[in-house]
Amino acid sequence: MARRPSASIADGEVEEIPLLANKSTTSFALKVGEAHTSITLVEDERSDYLHGARDGWEPYxxxxxxxxxxxLRRVGRKISWPAYLIAFVELCERFSYTGTAAVFTNFLQRPLPPGSTSGANPAGTPGALGLGTNxxxxxxQFNTLWVYVLPLVGAYIADTRLGRFKTVCWCVAIALFGHALMILPSLPSIIPHRSLxxxxxxxxxxxxxxxxxxxKSNISPLVAEQQRGPQRLTVERDEEGERVILDPSITTARIYMYFYLMINVGAALGQLCMTFAEKYVGFWAAFxxxxxxxxxxxxxxxxxxSFYTKSPPQGSNLLHTLRVLALAFRPLLTLSPTRFLRAWTDPDFWERAKPSYVAHFGRTGRVAWDEAFVEEVRKVASACAVFVWYPFYWISFNEMYNNMTSQAATLTTHGIPNDVINNINPIAxxxxxxxxxxxxxxxxxxxGYNFSPLKRMFAGFISVGSAxxxxxxxxxxxxTASPCGYRANDPNCEPAGISVWWQTGAYVLIAVSEIFASITGLEYAFTKAPKSMKSLIMALFLxxxxxxxxxxxxxxxxxxxxxxxxxYAVCAGMSLGAGAGFWWTFRALDAQEEKDELGGRKDLEDEDGENDDRDDAGGVDVHGEALTLQREGV
Structure with a gap:
């Protein structure tokens, strides 16, 4: 069995490595040489070790x-309940933000209905400030940009100052104040006074x-950090007695699947509740x-x-990362296409930033990083290169909230508000x-088909383009069917004689694309980022x-x-074209990642195996995430 190197422990001393708290434990004794060693395993590790020892097979x-x-069949672990708690926080936040944003357009664009002091209009479209369409x-549009740029700031603060959990807490307090303040302009005493x-x-x-x-940039990494158990492949028996491989990557993917499920539960409930609240009660209720x-x-x-896994701030490697990128990309700063192509295809592209390379070529200055850090930056750059294609995915996805909503108004809605139809997507x-x-x-x-993250992303592009x-x-x-022909969106035009439910296919295809592209993007951003930059990479994805x-x-x-x-044709062409370009660009990376998944894990086990010998202190390790070693005299 592969073991970690053990440290010498004096008589009566206890060495504790409490990396996983709040787990039930089991203790047993092993006799090693002339020492009697007591081992306490957390629940997850106890299962791995005891099942393997009892059945006569290695736990890896x-x-x-x-x-x-x-x-063996690969499965994921059960999702821990702290992960569900964090996901519930996200559900509440999405209910609040998405529900509020759903009524922004009517609040700003439409005028206050005659005789209404709250903006409600059961017989028509609600309104308040009457600022017009533009x-x-x-x-x-500014709100969207504001919300998706600020994650970079939140990520930097979390990685360098507060840690993810504290940053989430402070951001919740700030957002809550903003929500409460938004109620004021919707009060009947203020809403008629647009200048106020x-x-x-x-x-x-x-x-x-x-x-x-x-x-946004911190809640996604925080939920994945609640994953319990060893971060490597282990063998165990399932409930039916079948030997299976517990794969941490599958667990991470499952966490993000159900995290995204909670997001859409909150979004669907928020949009439905606030849309009807503004129409029948008023904007004060909708806010x-x-x-x-x-x-x-x-x-x-x-x-x-007290139950959450909380990562402390790791310190920022942003400055060092930028310097590594500057050294690697410096040869690309040329006006010569030949030199640019030669530099771009240079097999020593990342070698240029390594300390050995810098010292060999006698460059002045001293670098503050090692070779392994350059490899980390290379992996981060590869992940960020994957995200470069994502705007062409979101361009089609965003049609769901504007043009497809307008399209629903030109169809026969059977009395359902047109801005409710897009809830087919979260319901799907x-x-x-x-x-x-x-x-x-x-x-x-x-x-035996490896539906890897990059393959799923490619499928997401194809699905959203098909929508x-x-x-x-x-x-x-x-x-063709509209009485106004190519002026179907004219407010005075009667709807076309086509049911609005024909939009269902497009919304379902977008939902499928989210599972393939959006959820996998969250997973990829988390798994590919080093610990000190997880929030930052998540922010870049967002x-x-x-x-x-x-x-x-x-x-x-x-x-x-x-x-x-x-x-719609341009959006489809951009998404499908980007999907083709995405796969053409990263098909080699996909093959390499699949190879690393098998070979890299074997290398990890081999590296552990090199440290298989026990030292004189009689230390024993069974890869527990938290264990207590106590040497007692014999």
Missing amino acids: PTEEERSGPHR VAAAIT ALPIFICSLLIMGLGTGGF SLPTIMFCLCPIVLWWGS LLFLIPIFDKYLYPFLRRR MIWAGILQCYIY STSAFASLLGECLNPLAGDPLLIWN
Whole structure:
């Protein structure tokens, strides 16, 4: 059995490595040489070790068990309840933010209905400030940019100063204040006075976005950190007695699947509740309900604070990372295409930043990092290169919240508000995520097909592009069936005689794309980032949505009659083209990652095996995440 190197422990001394707290333990004694050693294992490790010892097989898989013709089935661990608590915090935050954002457009764009002091309008469209389409679009677009740029700031603070948990707590407090402040401009005594209501609304929007932005980049890594058990492959028997491989990467993927499920539960409930609240009660109710729901976040964070796994701030390697990148990319700063291509394809591209390379070529100055740090930066750069393509995914995804909502208004809605129809997407995810987790992914693993993260991302691009093709074809039928022809969005035009439920296919395809691309992107950002930069890399992934918003501004001239078919066609072409470019660019990386997954883990086990000998102190290690060693005299 592979063991970690043990340290010499004097008589009567106790060495504790409490990396996992709050786990039930089991103690037993082993006799090693002339020493009697007492070992206490946490629950997860006890299962691994005792089952293996009892059944006569090693708790770690062999090469044959990993990838041979009789390889064992790979499964993930059960998700720990602290992870569900963190996911519930995200559910409350998404309910509050998404529910509030769902009514921004009507609050800003539409005027106060005649005789209404709250903005409610059961017989028509609610409204409040009456700023018009352009101003409302500008403010909501700025809000999107603000929320998706600020994660970079929140990530830096978490990685360098506060740690992720404390940063999340502070950001919840800031966002809660912003939510409470947003209620003021919607009160019946203030809402008729636009010159007073608008500044308060903008101020609350900035404060709420500040908290939301910092929250977003840290809650995703925090939920994945709640994963329990060893961070390597282990062999165990499942409930039916079958020997299986417990794969931490599958556990991480499952955590993000159900984390995303909670996101969509919150988003769907928030959008439905606030849409009807603004219509039948008023904007004060549409802004108050999210605030009340958001108050659960600090309560849950406080209640479970003693159970959560909390990573302390690791310090920032950002400056060193930038210097490594500068050394590696410096030869690319040339106007000569030949030199640029030679530098880009140079096999020593990353070697240029390593201390040995710098010293060999006699460059002045001393680097403050080692060779391993350069390799970390290389992996981070590879992950970030993957994210470069994501704006072309989000450009089609964002159509769900603007043009497809407008498209629903030109169809026969059967009395359902047009801005409620896009809830088909989160509702579809509530069904699809368990299906993918329980059936599709296990089926592919049993068949021996490695549906790797990069393959799933590629599938996500194809799926979202297909959704735009669906929407474009439907738009063709709308123009054909509408009594106004290519002016179907005219407010005075009657809806086309086509049911709004024909949009279902597009929304379901977008939901499938989210499982493949969005959830996998969160997983990839977490697993590929070093510990000191996890929040930062997550923020970089989230910021791709901000770039998509800027890209969407360029398509605004197509976002209207009679050019909507072209709008969907361009979006589909960009997503499908980006998907093809994505796979062409990273197919070699995908093969390398698959090789590293098998070979790298074997190297780790071999490295552990080199330290298999016990020292004179009689130290024993069974790869427990938290264990207590006490040497007692014999």
